[in-house]
Every structure is written in structure tokens, then in C-alpha cells.
Amino acid sequence: MRFAPSPTGYLHLGGARTALYNWLWAKKCGGVFILRVEDTDLERSTQDSVEEILEGLRWLGLDWDEGPNFQTQNLDKHKEAAFKLLREGQAYRCFCSKENLDTQRKEAEAKKTAFMYDGRCRKLTQEEVQHNLDQGMSSVVRFKVPRDECPLIAFEDSVYGRIEKRAKDIEDFVILRSDQTPLYILSNAVDDSLDRISHVIRGADGLANTPKQILIYNALGIKPPTFAHMPLTLDNKKAKLSKRVHGEVVTISYYRRRGFLPWALCNFLALLGWASQDGKEFFSREELIEAFDLSRINRHNSIFNYVPGDSKNWTDPKAIHFNATYVRTMPLDELVPYVKSEMESNGLWSQVYETSQKEWFLAIIDLIRSRYHVITDFSSKGRFCFSNNYEFDPKAVKKNLCQDLKLAEYLPELAQELAMLPNFDIEKIEDVFRSFAEKQQVKAGLLINAARTAVSGSSVGPGLFELLAILGKDRVVQRLNDSVGLITVND
RNA sequence: GUCCCCAUCGUCUAGCCCGGCCUAGGACACAGGCCUUUCACGCCUGCGACAGGGGUUCGAAUCCCCUUGGGGACGCCA
Numbered sequence: 001m002r003f004a005p006s007p008t009g010y011l012h013l014g015g016a017r018t019a020l021y022n023w024l025w026a027k028k029c030g031g032v033f034i035l036r037v038e039d040t041d042l043e044r045s046t047q048d049s050v051e052e053i054l055e056g057l058r059w060l061g062l063d064w065d066e067g068p069n070f071q072t073q074n075l076d077k078h079k080e081a082a083f084k085l086l087r088e089g090q091a092y093r094c095f096c097s098k099e100n101l102d103t104q105r106k107e108a109e110a111k112k113t114a115f116m117y118d119g120r121c122r123k124l125t126q127e128e129v130q131h132n133l134d135q136g137m138s139s140v141v142r143f144k145v146p147r148d149e150c151p152l153i154a155f156e157d158s159v160y161g162r163i164e165k166r167a168k169d170i171e172d173f174v175i176l177r178s179d180q181t182p183l184y185i186l187s188n189a190v191d192d193s194l195d196r197i198s199h200v201i202r203g204a205d206g207l208a209n210t211p212k213q214i215l216i217y218n219a220l221g222i223k224p225p226t227f228a229h230m231p232l233t234l235d236n237k238k239a240k241l242s243k244r245v246h247g248e249v250v251t252i253s254y255y256r257r258r259g260f261l262p263w264a265l266c267n268f269l270a271l272l273g274w275a276s277q278d279g280k281e282f283f284s285r286e287e288l289i290e291a292f293d294l295s296r297i298n299r300h301n302s303i304f305n306y307v308p309g310d311s312k313n314w315t316d317p318k319a320i321h322f323n324a325t326y327v328r329t330m331p332l333d334e335l336v337p338y339v340k341s342e343m344e345s346n347g348l349w350s351q352v353y354e355t356s357q358k359e360w361f362l363a364i365i366d367l368i369r370s371r372y373h374v375i376t377d378f379s380s381k382g383r384f385c386f387s388n389n390y391e392f393d394p395k396a397v398k399k400n401l402c403q404d405l406k407l408a409e410y411l412p413e414l415a416q417e418l419a420m421l422p423n424f425d426i427e428k429i430e431d432v433f434r435s436f437a438e439k440q441q442v443k444a445g446l447l448i449n450a451a452r453t454a455v456s457g458s459s460v461g462p463g464l465f466e467l468l469a470i471l472g473k474d475r476v477v478q479r480l481n482d483s484v485g486l487i488t489v490n491d
Numbered sequence: 492g493u494c495c496c497c498a499u500c501g502u503c504u505a506g507c508c509c510g511g512c513c514u515a516g517g518a519c520a521c522a523g524g525c526c527u528u529u530c531a532c533g534c535c536u537g538c539g540a541c542a543g544g545g546g547u548u549c550g551a552a553u554c555c556c557c558u559u560g561g562g563g564a565c566g567c568c569a
Binding site: 004005006007038039040041044045071072085093097101103105108109111112113114115116138140160161163164165166169171172173174176177178183184185187188203204205206208209211229231232234236238239240244266268270271273274275277278279280281296299300301302303304305313315317318319320321322329370371372400405424433443445446447448450451452453458459460462463465 | 492493494495496498499501502503504505508516517518519520527528529530531532561562563564565566567568569
């Protein structure tokens with residue numbers, strides 16, 4: 001199996017899904033997963049793009065066994081294959097100029113008729129060819145489609161089933177440019193046979209190329225690989241996903257930056273166009289490898305349900321759901337490395353979280369994670385857990401702290417009572433709050449909500465008593481006292 | 492325009508190959524409720540689809556045909 005991206009941009013969702021399916025199938029079959037960079041389009045290929053694609057795959061955890069190989073490394077072999085076809089009369093030189101063909105194509109388009117190269121150079125005699133060559137005329141090499149010998153090209157696609165195409169509907173396509181460099185359709189087939197690729201798993205946009213490639217394999221006397229075309233992923237207007245129109249949501253690096261767990265993304269991507277027999281949706285790597293099957297890939301395109309401008313659902317809601325579920329339920333020791341790295345880049349990390357305060361750290365992560373969706377939430381919404389320098393949500397301050405000016409007295413008094421607790425545990429803290437409320441003839445909720453905002457800056461969050469207990473007496477006392485300054489008359 | 496492919500809730504899908512178990516199942520989203528000091532989680536309920544038309548059949552989401560709709564390919568791009 002292989003993943004063969006062309007390095008003309010970034011790693012996008014579709015590419016990642018293709019890579020994932022290849023990776024899954026390779027793992028399942030115990031095969032070799034080769035990464036091959038198809039860089040024959042020298043004008044558009046860049047080193048940065050190669051780096052970005054590699055980085056994206058590494059982050060996703062789609063490790064390859066071989067490569068990255070570069071298609072340009074095999075240029076000579078591709079050329080050799082073309083010359084072999086030329087010698088055997090399975091290809092021929094065409095002297096028609098590009099300009100000429102382009103105008104013909106445009107005319108056909110204007111007339112709304114199909115344009116297909118008429119194969120006029122096919123009929124050239126050897127002398128004519130030699131004459132043209134001697135004149136220094138430039139030429140391309142075209143594949144001679146064997147319309148008589150093989151009128152119907154059929155193959156069995158692992159996803160789409162039997163696909164047929166009449167040879168008369170295939171033009172004599174170019175395999176070597178006028179500068180004698182090979183084209184993708186040739187290079188790709190030659191490389192796949194060189195790499196002994198058993199399964200070509202690629203997007204359905206490659207479906208139309210497949211009969212041509214099978215022709216090449218046949219002409220070269222090579223057994224074609226098994227093809228499996230996967231449906232495309234479109235946007236909610238059924239248009240192709242692209243960075244230019246959809247922006248960063250289609251790039252893998254964006255999900256990394258926004259705090260996605262790589263496996264959560266893979267899990268989501270796997271289910272876009274594929275479903276397991278038993279309806280299971282969450283899979284570990286091993287489970288997915290086990291369950292994955294080419295024959296269960298759908299045949300219809302799927303829609304990536306992204307709605308621009310929705311700040312809550314900034315990407316497909318189901319993708320967020322997958323990530324949130326992983327954040328909430330995965331084993332803590334697997335989650336922590338991600339949280340650690342997120343905290344490190346925000347200056348919130350301390351070594352003691354791995355040593356003396358490890359228990360505390362795990363407990364607080366476990367307490368807050370059920371309401372977080374992405375890893376970045378731990379350093380934004382969860383900042384108050386690890387730093388005294390956290391933001392106060394103005395709405396929360398107004399709603400919970402300023403709703404009763406008496407809180408300016410209550411909070412310090414509460415702080416004082418809490419400070420005197422010998423055991424700062426959940427029950428004792430709750431007792432303090434409840435009895436204080438009773439004493440002052442106020443609702444406990446008033447104090448609870450005010451305290452929550454005081455210690456966290458927010459109006460939402462974990463159960464207050466648990467939160468206070470885990471934050472610790474010193475912090476709580478300090479924050480309750482400090483918050484008095486925020487209590488002002490509501491306007 | 493030509494060729495190829497596809498068609499089940501708003502979205503991802505199960506069911507289709509091998510017709511009856513389908514009053515079409517699940518998940519996300521959305522709405523309501525329960526739980527609750529808040530927000531989540533969890534639980535419950537609701538909303539919501541076989542593109543249309545013809546056949547075949549005792550019986551069709553499932554098989555066949557047509558229509559419509561959608562996508563892809565038609566480069567000296569990959």
C-alpha cells in the first residue's frame with residue numbers, strides 16, 4: 001500500500017483520509033505502507049509542502065514503513081518504460097503542437113461537443129517520423145489505445161465493483177512530454193509496479209484514470225494492482241473542499257493547533273464514508289484496523305458538515321463530538337501528555353505535576369475535562385486551575401458577584417471560616433457554605449455562584465465544593481478575599 | 492457536450508449483494524424534560540429520510556427500466 005501525495009500544498013482532510021485508509025489496510029494485511037511524494041510537477045512542487053505533509057502524517061500517527069520516496073528519483077525508469085512502448089509500437093510520436101490542440105479543444109468547448117485527440121500522428125510512417133525528428137520538430141509520446149484488440153476495459157474495484165469503459169472513449173493520451181519527461185499517469189503506474197503495490201486506495205477522482213493505467217500495465221506486461229476508489233468528501237454545497245474557499249478548516253495543521261487529538265480526528269475521518277458492521281463508532285487503533293474493510297466503504301460522496309461563521313461548531317460538529325468524547329473518556333495517562341504540551345506552550349506547566357503533585361494534577365484534570373472539547377481548553381478555560389493570573393468573565397462578575405453588594409462582606413467572612421477548617425474536604429466545605437447561608441438568611445446558591453466566579457473567573461464549571469477542595473485552602477481563601485474588589489454597584 | 496459513478500433523516504450512516512424480521516435502526520446536531528448550586532456529563536422524550544415515476548412480485552428501501560438531481564473525468568496537472 002502507499003500514500004502518494006503531490007507536494008503542491010498542504011495536507012488536507014481528504015488527503016489524510018486517503019492516507020488513513022491506506023495505512024489501515026496495510027496494517028490489516030500486514031503489508032508495507034510506503035510514502036511516495038509525487039513531485040513530477042516541478043513547477044508546483046515545493047520543499048515546504050513536503051515538510052508540511054510529512055509533519056501532518058506524523059502527527060496523525062500514520063507512520064510509514066518506507067520512504068519518503070520521490071517520484072523524480074525514478075524518472076529514468078519511467079522514461080525507459082515509455083521508450084519500450086515506443087519500440088514495441090504500443091506508443092507513437094505525435095508532432096501536433098500544443099497550441100494547435102488547445103485551439104481545437106477550445107473550439108470543441110465552444111460548440112459544446114466532446115474533444116478527443118484524433119490520432120492523426122498514429123498514421124505517420126517511420127520515414128515521416130524520422131524526417132520530422134531530423135527537422136528538429138518537437139514531439140510528445142502518446143499511448144496507442146488498442147481499440148481493436150481490447151474494445152472494452154473492465155476492472156473490479158474493491159469499492160465500486162465492476163467498472164467498464166469502452167476503449168473508443170479513451171483518447172491516445174500523452175505519456176511523455178515534448179521535453180521527454182514522463183507524465184503522472186505513466187510514472188504512477190511504473191512506480192506502483194516497481195514498489196510492488198498490491199492495492200491502490202485513492203480518491204474517486206482517480207477512477208477515470210484507472211482504465212488508462214490498466215492499459216499501461218497491460219502494455220508493459222504487468223499485472224495491475226487491485227484498485228479501491230473512495231468517495232470524495234464535499235462541502236455542504238457539494239463542492240470540493242479547498243483551502244482557497246473554505247480556509248484552514250480543511251487543513252490538518254489547523255486541527256492540531258485548535259487542540260484536536262490526532263486519533264480523534266482519524267476516528268472521525270474513518271467514519272466519513274465507512275461504517276463498521278456492528279454500528280460501533282469509537283475505535284482504538286487496533287480495533288479500527290481489525291474492523292476496517294474496503295468492501296464496506298460507501299460509494300456515495302460524503303459531506304463535511306462545516307458551516308462558516310459558527311463559532312461553537314467551528315468544524316463538523318461530529319468531529320468535535322469525537323474529540324470531546326475522547327478528551328472526556330480516554331485514560332488519563334494518555335491524555336496528560338497532550339495537556340502537558342499545551343500547558344508548556346502557555347507557560348502553565350510545572351515539573352511538580354509529574355512528581356510531588358502528580359496525584360493532584362491528575363485529579364484536577366479529571367475534574368475539569370468532562371466539559372472541555374479540545375486540548376486548548378485546558379489552558380484557556382482551565383487556566384485558573386494552574387495560575388492565579390486568570391481572566392474574569394465580565395458577565396459572570398456582574399451576574400454572580402455584583403448581584404448582591406453584601407457579598408463584599410460575605411466572601412471574606414466565608415474565607416475566614418474556611419481558613420479555620422482543619423480538614424479542607426468536600427463535606428466540610430459544604431457544611432461551611434450551608435450553615436453560613438442559613439445564618440445570613442440567604443440562598444446557598446448566592447454564595448456558591450459567587451464563590452465559583454471568585455475562584456475561577458467564570459459562571460460555569462465543576463461542582464463548587466469539589467472544586468474548592470481540590471484548589472486548596474490557601475488559594476481559595478486568597479481568591480475569595482481578592483474578589484471583593486470586583487464587587488461594584490450594577491449599572 | 493462526451494464518458495464514468497452515485498442517490499436512506501439537516502449531517503455521518505445501518506439495512507440493499509441473498510426482497511418479507513422496516514411501523515426503516517443508530518450517531519451527531521437541534522428542541523424539550525430529569526438530575527443539579529452553575530455549566531457539562533449522564534438518562535429520557537421529541538423532531539426527522541427510502542429523490543420521482545413505471546415495472547417484476549403475494550410482498551420492494553432492497554431487483555429491473557426511465558426521469559430528475561448530484562459528483563467526477565475529459566491537460567504536454569497530479
